[in-house]
Amino acid sequence: MDLAFSNDDLAFRDEVHTFVKAHLPADIAESVRRGRPIAKADIQRWQLILYNRGWAAPGWPVEFGGTGWNATQRYIFDEVMAEFDTPETIPFGLLMVGPLIYTFGTDAQKERFLPKILNGKEWWCQGYSEPGSGSDLASLQTKAVLTGDHYLVNGTKTWNSSAHIADWTFCLVRTSSEGKQQEGISFLLIDMNTPGIEPKPIISIDGAHHLNMTYYTDVKVPVANRIGEENKGWTYAKFLLGHERNSITEVGLSKQRVRRLKSIAEEERTGGKTLLDEPDFAGKLADAEIALTTLEYLSLRFLAEEAAGRPIGAEASMLKIRGTEIRQQLTELTIEALGYYAAPFEMEQMSDRWNEPSIGPDYAAAQMPQYLFSRAATIYGGSNEIQRNIIAKMVLGL
Amino acid sequence: MDMHYRPEDLAFQAEVRQFIQANLPADLADKVRRGLHLDKEDFVFWQKKLNEQGWFAPHWPVALGGVEWNPTQHYLFQNEQVEGCCPPVIPFGVRMVAPVIFTYGSEEQKQRFLPDILDSTAWWCQGYSEPGSGSDLASLQTKAVRDGDDYIVNGTKTWTTLAQYADWIFCLVRTSTEGKPQEGISFLLIDMNSPGIDVTPIITIDGSHEVNSVFFTDVRVPAENLIGQENQGWTYAKFLLLFERSNSLTGSLKQQLHRLRGVARQELTGGAPLCADPAFAARLADYEVQLRSYEFLELRTLGNSRPGAEASYLKIIGTDLQQLASELTLQAVAYYGNPHISDALVHGYNEPSVGPDYAAPAAPQYFNYRKTAIYAGSNEIQRNILSKAVLGM
Amino acid sequence: MDFSLSEEQQLLKDSVQRFVREEYELESRRKLVATDIGYSEDNWAKMAELGWLALPLPEEYGGIGGGAVDTMVLMEEFGRGLVVEPYMSSVIIGGGFLMAGGSEKHKTELLPKLGAGELKLAFGYAERQSRFDLNDVECKAEKSGDGYILNGHKGVVFHAATADKIIVSARTSGGSRDADGITLFLVDNNCNGLSRRDYPTVDGLRASELELDGVAVGADAVLGAVGGGAALMEEVVGQAIAAICAESVGCMDVLQETTNEYLKTRVQFGVPLSKFQVLQHRMVDMFMECEQARSMCYMVTLKIGDEDPVERAKAVSAAKVQIGNSGRYVGQQSVQLHGGMGMTDELHVGHYFKRLTMIDTMFGNKDHHLKRYADL
Known part of the structure; x- marks a missing residue:
C-alpha cells in the first residue's frame, strides 16, 4: 500500500499543470468561476484544445484515441483539472456512448463515430x-x-439533456414484446x-432549458446504426450505467465547488468577521470537505482495483450515491453562504452578454440555479433509491 | 386557537406541584434526578402516595377511581410528575391491563383485579x-x-x-x-x-x-x-397498544434536557463551560427547538379523546429525542463516559465518584435508550402504520 | 498508488485472524473481561512470541520495523475480535513515545523489553478540565535538583494498573492551555506519591484515575525536549488515531456482516426481514458507511508519515470525523435492526456497539476533530 507519487508522476503533474495554465481560455475560466452555464461552443473549444494535445479521452484505450494512462496518472490529471476553473466534461459522448461503441460496436461504427466524439465535433x-x-x-x-434495411422508430423519450443542441442520440428501443421486458x-x-424527430423544451426549476421531451414519429434508422445484436440492448445499457456511475462521482467538480465556496465564504461577512471564520459555518464546510475526501479515497480504491484488472461491480453505485449527495451538500451550503443574495433571479445575469453591474456580489447570480438543478443529481442516472436497490441485491445479496 | 393555559389549569398545576413537594422524599427525588436505579419499593411507595391522593389512575372512569380532568390537566399532571423527579408510574397495571379489564372484562374481573392495581398491591x-x-x-x-x-x-x-x-x-x-x-x-x-x-x-x-x-x-x-x-385477544391487544404508545414524553424529555444543560454548564472545554462552545451550543439549541416542536405536536393532539395514528408519530419523534438527549449527554461527559462501576448507579454507593457524579449514568443510559426505538412497536413498524393508516399507501 | 497488501502483510493478517478465531470467541472474551486485570497475560506472551509487540519497533532495538500499514492490518483484526489486551496503550502509544522522544538510553533499555512483552506502558494525558485538548495541562512538574517533582491529576488512563511505567504529561512552564511548556515524563507505576484508582470501562477495558502527589523523577525520566511535549503528543496521538481507525473498521465490518446475515435469516410476517425495502436501504447505508470508513482508514494510514504537519493533522482529523460518523451509524443501526436481541448482553452486537461508541471519544470526538480540521 502506498500513495507516494514517483518522480515520473510528479513530472507528469507539472506537465499537465503547465499545459492547462497556458491553454485554458480566460473567458471560459471566468464563466466557470462564476458558475454560469457554459455554451456548447466554449465546451467544444476546450475539448479541441485537449484533443490536439492528445488528452481528450483519458479513460479510453490508446488504440481508439485514448491516453493509456495508469490509474495514478488519471488521478493526477483530474486533480489538476479541478485545480483550475475548467469546464466539466459533458458525459454523453466521451464517457458514455464512446466506451460503448469501442466495446460493442462494429469497425465501421468505430470509424464513423469515435473521431468526432474525441474532437467534440459531434x-x-x-x-x-x-x-x-x-x-x-x-x-x-x-x-x-424492422422494415428492410432500417428500423421505423415511434415513441417518446424524456429528460433528454441537450437534445436540442445534439447531433446524435443513443436510444433504447423496444424491438420485441416477447419474454421478459x-x-x-x-x-x-x-x-x-432525421425527419420525424422533434425535441420540445422542458424548463426545469432553475428556469433553464437543459432538458427535453423528444418525440419520434416514423423515424427511419439504418440497421447499421444498431449496436450489437437485436434485443440485447439491455446488456449494453447496463454496461453503460456502470460507466456513468463512475463518472458521476464528480470529485473534481466538487473540489472546484469547495474552492469556490471557500472564496465566497471569505467575502461574505457575519457579525463583523468573514463567514469562513464563523465556527458553525466553518464546521459545516469542514464536514463537506471531509465527506469529499472520503469519496475521493473510495473512488481511488476502486480505480486501483480496476487498474489491477479487477473490475468493479455494483459497488460502483456507492460512488453515484455519495457523489450526488455531496454535490447537493455543497450547492446547498453555497446558497446558505450567500444569505439574501441567493434570492435575486435574473436569468440574463447568467449570460456573458450581461453588461449591467451585478446585483449583489458577482459570484451570487448563478448559485441558486445551480442549487436547484443539483436536486436532479440524485434522480438521474438511476435514482439513488434505485442505486440502493442495486447494492442491496448485487452486493449484499438481500 | 389559544395557546395559553387557563387560570384553573394553572391553579391545578400549582396544586400538583405542592403535593409533590409535600410528599416526595428528597432522597427519592435525588435518585430519580441522578438517573440511579430505582427499587421496587421506590415505585410502590410513590404509587401508593398518589393513590392516597386519588391521583394514581386519573384516566380511569370516575366510578372506578379515575378523576374528571380535562386533557390539559392530564397533560400537566404527567409533566409535573416528571419535572418534580417523581418515580415513574409503572404502566403495566394501571395504564395497560386496567383499561382492558374495565373495557372488556367481566364484572367479576373488574372487582377482583382493579382494586389491587389501584393500591399497587x-x-x-x-x-x-x-x-x-x-x-x-x-x-x-x-x-x-x-x-x-x-x-x-x-x-x-x-x-x-x-x-x-x-x-x-x-x-x-x-x-x-x-x-x-x-x-x-x-x-x-x-x-x-x-x-x-x-x-x-x-x-x-x-x-x-x-x-x-x-x-x-x-x-x-x-x-x-x-x-x-x-x-x-388481538382486538384487545390493539386497543392496549394505543395506550402504550400514548404516554406523554414531553416531561421526561425536558428533564433530560435539564440534566444535559447542567452537565454542559459544568464541563469545561478550552477553559470555558461546554455550553459556551459554539458547536455544542448549536447542538443544544437544535435539540431544544426539536423538543419545543414535539411539545406543540403533543399539545395539538391533546383534544383528541382516543389516541389514533398520532400516537405513532409521537412515539417516533419522542423516542428519537430521548435517544438524542442521551447521546448528547454522553458526548458532554467526554472521557468520563468510560468508567463503568455498576454499583455507582445504586443508591447508597459511598465511594467518591470517578469523575463528576453526573457522569456515571451517561453511558448506561445512552445504551439503554437504544431500546426505545425498538419496543412498543419498533419505529419502523410505526412508520408502516402511518404510511398505511394516514397516508393511505 | 496502491491499496493492496504485500505478501508479508497478508500473512500477518492471516495470523491475527487465526489468533482472534482461536482466542476471541465472545465467551472467552467475556471471561477475560471479568478477570482481575481484564485481559490475558498468556495472550500477551503469545503476541510477543508472534512478534506483534515488536511490530512497529525499529530493528536496531529488537523490533520488526513494520510501518503504519502493518499496524493497520493488525488493528483491524483486533477490532474484529474486540481484543482487550493493552496493545494500543503499550505498543502503539508507549512505543511511539519512546521512538519519537526517547533518549538513546531509553531506546536501548526499554524498546527491546517492550517488544519482548517484558515491559508495559500507559499514557496519562486527560485531566478533569481538559476535555479533548492535549495541551490543556494543569499537572505540574517543578524542577528539583537534577530532577522534577510532579503534582496533579490524570484521568481515564487506559491500562494504567498493569503498566510498568506510565507516560505522563505535565507542565514545566507556561499557562494551563499553552502548547509550549508541556513535558512528558516516564513515571514508574510503583513510585512514591503515585496513587491509582482502577476501574473497568463500559467497553470492557481497564482504566485508572491517577493522583500524583510529590512524585520525584530524575532528569532521565524526560521524554523529548523539556517544554516540547505538545509536538511529541501530536505526533504519537496522530499515529494512535490512525490505529484506532483501523480497529474501528474491523468492528464495523463485523456488525455490518452480522446484521446482513440476521436480516436474511430472521423471519417476520412470513418473509425474511431482508425482503423489506426500508431495511434493505438501511443495510446499504450501513455498508456504505463501512466502505467510507475503510477508505479514510487507508487515507490516514498512508498519510500519517507525511512530512507536512498540516497535511498530516488534516488527514488525522478528517479520518477521525468519518470514523465517528460511520461508527455511530453502523453501531446504532445494528442494534436497531437486531431488535430486542441487539439490546442483550448475550449477543456480540452490543459489545461492538459499545466499543464503537467509546472509540468516538478516544482522542477527541467528531465535534472536536471537525473544529480542528476547520481551524487547520
Whole structure:
C-alpha cells in the first residue's frame, strides 16, 4: 500500500499543470468561476484544445484515441483539472456512448463515430427515460420495427439533456414484446437531423432549458446504426450505467465547488468577521470537505482495483450515491453562504452578454440555479433509491 | 386557537406541584434526578402516595377511581410528575391491563383485579413478544389449550419488563391455528405464582436487569381469567397498544434536557463551560427547538379523546429525542463516559465518584435508550402504520 | 498508488485472524473481561512470541520495523475480535513515545523489553478540565535538583494498573492551555506519591484515575525536549488515531456482516426481514458507511508519515470525523435492526456497539476533530 507519487508522476503533474495554465481560455475560466452555464461552443473549444494535445479521452484505450494512462496518472490529471476553473466534461459522448461503441460496436461504427466524439465535433444526447418509464427503465415502450434495411422508430423519450443542441442520440428501443421486458430492447444510434424527430423544451426549476421531451414519429434508422445484436440492448445499457456511475462521482467538480465556496465564504461577512471564520459555518464546510475526501479515497480504491484488472461491480453505485449527495451538500451550503443574495433571479445575469453591474456580489447570480438543478443529481442516472436497490441485491445479496 | 393555559389549569398545576413537594422524599427525588436505579419499593411507595391522593389512575372512569380532568390537566399532571423527579408510574397495571379489564372484562374481573392495581398491591407485567415474534406479534406461538375449567399454557414470552417483581402477567396466547394468525389469539391474565412459570433475567448492553424471558410449562390458568371472548385477544391487544404508545414524553424529555444543560454548564472545554462552545451550543439549541416542536405536536393532539395514528408519530419523534438527549449527554461527559462501576448507579454507593457524579449514568443510559426505538412497536413498524393508516399507501 | 497488501502483510493478517478465531470467541472474551486485570497475560506472551509487540519497533532495538500499514492490518483484526489486551496503550502509544522522544538510553533499555512483552506502558494525558485538548495541562512538574517533582491529576488512563511505567504529561512552564511548556515524563507505576484508582470501562477495558502527589523523577525520566511535549503528543496521538481507525473498521465490518446475515435469516410476517425495502436501504447505508470508513482508514494510514504537519493533522482529523460518523451509524443501526436481541448482553452486537461508541471519544470526538480540521 502506498500513495507516494514517483518522480515520473510528479513530472507528469507539472506537465499537465503547465499545459492547462497556458491553454485554458480566460473567458471560459471566468464563466466557470462564476458558475454560469457554459455554451456548447466554449465546451467544444476546450475539448479541441485537449484533443490536439492528445488528452481528450483519458479513460479510453490508446488504440481508439485514448491516453493509456495508469490509474495514478488519471488521478493526477483530474486533480489538476479541478485545480483550475475548467469546464466539466459533458458525459454523453466521451464517457458514455464512446466506451460503448469501442466495446460493442462494429469497425465501421468505430470509424464513423469515435473521431468526432474525441474532437467534440459531434454532440451526443441520451434517449433512455420515457414518460411512463422512469426508475422502471425496462418498461420502455418506444418501438422500433424492422422494415428492410432500417428500423421505423415511434415513441417518446424524456429528460433528454441537450437534445436540442445534439447531433446524435443513443436510444433504447423496444424491438420485441416477447419474454421478459429486458429481453426485447435494442440499442440504436440515431441522427438527430432525421425527419420525424422533434425535441420540445422542458424548463426545469432553475428556469433553464437543459432538458427535453423528444418525440419520434416514423423515424427511419439504418440497421447499421444498431449496436450489437437485436434485443440485447439491455446488456449494453447496463454496461453503460456502470460507466456513468463512475463518472458521476464528480470529485473534481466538487473540489472546484469547495474552492469556490471557500472564496465566497471569505467575502461574505457575519457579525463583523468573514463567514469562513464563523465556527458553525466553518464546521459545516469542514464536514463537506471531509465527506469529499472520503469519496475521493473510495473512488481511488476502486480505480486501483480496476487498474489491477479487477473490475468493479455494483459497488460502483456507492460512488453515484455519495457523489450526488455531496454535490447537493455543497450547492446547498453555497446558497446558505450567500444569505439574501441567493434570492435575486435574473436569468440574463447568467449570460456573458450581461453588461449591467451585478446585483449583489458577482459570484451570487448563478448559485441558486445551480442549487436547484443539483436536486436532479440524485434522480438521474438511476435514482439513488434505485442505486440502493442495486447494492442491496448485487452486493449484499438481500 | 389559544395557546395559553387557563387560570384553573394553572391553579391545578400549582396544586400538583405542592403535593409533590409535600410528599416526595428528597432522597427519592435525588435518585430519580441522578438517573440511579430505582427499587421496587421506590415505585410502590410513590404509587401508593398518589393513590392516597386519588391521583394514581386519573384516566380511569370516575366510578372506578379515575378523576374528571380535562386533557390539559392530564397533560400537566404527567409533566409535573416528571419535572418534580417523581418515580415513574409503572404502566403495566394501571395504564395497560386496567383499561382492558374495565373495557372488556367481566364484572367479576373488574372487582377482583382493579382494586389491587389501584393500591399497587399487585404488580403486573406484559407477556406479548416471543423469541420468534417481535415486530410480527401476531405470529406468536405460546399455546393455551382448554382443559376443563382451565387453560394449559405452554411457550415462551420475552422482553418482559420487570417480570422479576410481578405478581400477575397479561398474556397473548394462541388458542386456535385456524384462519388468519390474528384470529386465533386470546388474552389471558396469569398469576405469576402458578406452578410451571420460570423467569430468567436478560441482561442488556448497559449491564442492567430490566427485561426477562418468561417460560411457561404446563401452566394451569382458570378459564375465568380469560378477557372477553376466546380468539378475540388481538382486538384487545390493539386497543392496549394505543395506550402504550400514548404516554406523554414531553416531561421526561425536558428533564433530560435539564440534566444535559447542567452537565454542559459544568464541563469545561478550552477553559470555558461546554455550553459556551459554539458547536455544542448549536447542538443544544437544535435539540431544544426539536423538543419545543414535539411539545406543540403533543399539545395539538391533546383534544383528541382516543389516541389514533398520532400516537405513532409521537412515539417516533419522542423516542428519537430521548435517544438524542442521551447521546448528547454522553458526548458532554467526554472521557468520563468510560468508567463503568455498576454499583455507582445504586443508591447508597459511598465511594467518591470517578469523575463528576453526573457522569456515571451517561453511558448506561445512552445504551439503554437504544431500546426505545425498538419496543412498543419498533419505529419502523410505526412508520408502516402511518404510511398505511394516514397516508393511505 | 496502491491499496493492496504485500505478501508479508497478508500473512500477518492471516495470523491475527487465526489468533482472534482461536482466542476471541465472545465467551472467552467475556471471561477475560471479568478477570482481575481484564485481559490475558498468556495472550500477551503469545503476541510477543508472534512478534506483534515488536511490530512497529525499529530493528536496531529488537523490533520488526513494520510501518503504519502493518499496524493497520493488525488493528483491524483486533477490532474484529474486540481484543482487550493493552496493545494500543503499550505498543502503539508507549512505543511511539519512546521512538519519537526517547533518549538513546531509553531506546536501548526499554524498546527491546517492550517488544519482548517484558515491559508495559500507559499514557496519562486527560485531566478533569481538559476535555479533548492535549495541551490543556494543569499537572505540574517543578524542577528539583537534577530532577522534577510532579503534582496533579490524570484521568481515564487506559491500562494504567498493569503498566510498568506510565507516560505522563505535565507542565514545566507556561499557562494551563499553552502548547509550549508541556513535558512528558516516564513515571514508574510503583513510585512514591503515585496513587491509582482502577476501574473497568463500559467497553470492557481497564482504566485508572491517577493522583500524583510529590512524585520525584530524575532528569532521565524526560521524554523529548523539556517544554516540547505538545509536538511529541501530536505526533504519537496522530499515529494512535490512525490505529484506532483501523480497529474501528474491523468492528464495523463485523456488525455490518452480522446484521446482513440476521436480516436474511430472521423471519417476520412470513418473509425474511431482508425482503423489506426500508431495511434493505438501511443495510446499504450501513455498508456504505463501512466502505467510507475503510477508505479514510487507508487515507490516514498512508498519510500519517507525511512530512507536512498540516497535511498530516488534516488527514488525522478528517479520518477521525468519518470514523465517528460511520461508527455511530453502523453501531446504532445494528442494534436497531437486531431488535430486542441487539439490546442483550448475550449477543456480540452490543459489545461492538459499545466499543464503537467509546472509540468516538478516544482522542477527541467528531465535534472536536471537525473544529480542528476547520481551524487547520
